[in-house]
Amino acid sequence: MRILIIDEMHESIVPLLEELGHQVDYKPEVDRKGIIECVGGYEGLIIRSKTKMDQELLEKATNLKFIGRAGAGLDNIDIDFLDFKNVQLFHAPEGNRDAVAEHAVGMLLVLFNYFNRADQQVRKGIWRREENRGEELSGKTVGIIGYGNMGQAFAKRLSGFDVEVLAYDKYRTAYGDKYAAESSWEEIFQKADILSLHVPLTTETRNFIDIALLEKFQKPIYFINTARGELISFDTLNEALQEKILKGAVLDVLENEKFGTMTQAQQLSFEQLAQRENVLFSPHVAGWTHQSYEKINQVLAQKIKRAF
Incomplete structure (x- = not known):
C-alpha cells in the first residue's frame, strides 16, 4: 500500500513500514490544503494531531484503508465517518502508557x-526544612x-508504594487485577x-469533572490529570482549590493548551x-519520552501488519 505520513515521527517509522512492503511518503511539512489535495492517492495515513480528520478531509481519501494514530487520543478523528467508509483505525496507547x-x-x-520549591530555595542559599x-x-x-492501558500502567507503577488502588471504568466489567480493585464511584x-x-x-x-462531582468526595483530595485538559475547566480547578476540596493538582494537560487562543476569561x-x-x-x-517516541512506531507497525 501507499502510506502518507503527515506529522513528525521517530525516524524508525519509514523503515518499519517499508520492511512490510509498503511505499511510504514522509511529509511532515505538508499543510491541511496539501493533505486534501493528495490524500486520494493513498491507502494508508499516519497522523499525530496536526489537523482534524473530519468529513471534509476524509471524503477526499477515496482509497483509504486505514488511519494510524501515533499516540492514544482519538478526539481529533471523525470515528463515525471512518466506520461508515469502512476505514480501519489504529492507535498506539501501548507505546506510551509506561511513560504516562x-x-x-x-x-x-x-x-x-515540594521538590521544586526546595530546589530553588537551596540554590539561593535558603535552608528551610520545616517549610518543606x-x-x-x-x-x-x-x-x-x-x-485501560494508561490506568493499568499507572496502577502497576503504584504497586510498590503501599497504597490501596481503586479503579472505576464505566465500559468494562471484571477488570480488577493484582494492581487495582474494581470499584464504583461511590x-x-x-x-x-x-x-x-x-x-x-x-x-x-468533556467537563465531566465539575464542582458537583468533586463535592461528593468525603475528604479533600489530590487531583492528577494526564489525560485531556478538557475533562475539567480552569474555573472548576480554581474553585475546588480555593474551597479546599482539592489539596493540590498535577496537570500535564490544560483546558486550552494554545495560550495565544485563550479567551480573556480563560487567561x-x-x-x-x-x-x-x-x-x-x-x-x-507525560507520554512524550525518547523511548515512547520509538515504541509508538513499533506498535503501529505491528497493528498494520496484523490487519493487512
Missing part, C-alpha cells in the same frame, strides 16, 4: 515533597477513573485521597491557577 504512568507518579511525588516537610504516598487510597468518593483521570475526551467526558482563570503553589504543570509531555 511514570510521569504521573513522578509529578505526584514532586508535589508531595513532605507528604508520604504510602498508606493512601488512589482512585483511578478509566482502567467507593472512590468515600475512600480516595488521590484521584487520577485516564479517560479519553468525548462528548460524554484570567489560568493566571490564577498558575499562582497556586499546590499546582504542578507540565506541557502535555
Whole structure:
C-alpha cells in the first residue's frame, strides 16, 4: 500500500513500514490544503494531531484503508465517518502508557515533597526544612477513573508504594487485577485521597469533572490529570482549590493548551491557577519520552501488519 505520513515521527517509522512492503511518503511539512489535495492517492495515513480528520478531509481519501494514530487520543478523528467508509483505525496507547504512568507518579511525588520549591530555595542559599516537610504516598487510597492501558500502567507503577488502588471504568466489567480493585464511584468518593483521570475526551467526558462531582468526595483530595485538559475547566480547578476540596493538582494537560487562543476569561482563570503553589504543570509531555517516541512506531507497525 501507499502510506502518507503527515506529522513528525521517530525516524524508525519509514523503515518499519517499508520492511512490510509498503511505499511510504514522509511529509511532515505538508499543510491541511496539501493533505486534501493528495490524500486520494493513498491507502494508508499516519497522523499525530496536526489537523482534524473530519468529513471534509476524509471524503477526499477515496482509497483509504486505514488511519494510524501515533499516540492514544482519538478526539481529533471523525470515528463515525471512518466506520461508515469502512476505514480501519489504529492507535498506539501501548507505546506510551509506561511513560504516562511514570510521569504521573513522578509529578505526584514532586508535589508531595515540594521538590521544586526546595530546589530553588537551596540554590539561593535558603535552608528551610520545616517549610518543606513532605507528604508520604504510602498508606493512601488512589482512585483511578478509566482502567485501560494508561490506568493499568499507572496502577502497576503504584504497586510498590503501599497504597490501596481503586479503579472505576464505566465500559468494562471484571477488570480488577493484582494492581487495582474494581470499584464504583461511590467507593472512590468515600475512600480516595488521590484521584487520577485516564479517560479519553468525548462528548460524554468533556467537563465531566465539575464542582458537583468533586463535592461528593468525603475528604479533600489530590487531583492528577494526564489525560485531556478538557475533562475539567480552569474555573472548576480554581474553585475546588480555593474551597479546599482539592489539596493540590498535577496537570500535564490544560483546558486550552494554545495560550495565544485563550479567551480573556480563560487567561484570567489560568493566571490564577498558575499562582497556586499546590499546582504542578507540565506541557502535555507525560507520554512524550525518547523511548515512547520509538515504541509508538513499533506498535503501529505491528497493528498494520496484523490487519493487512
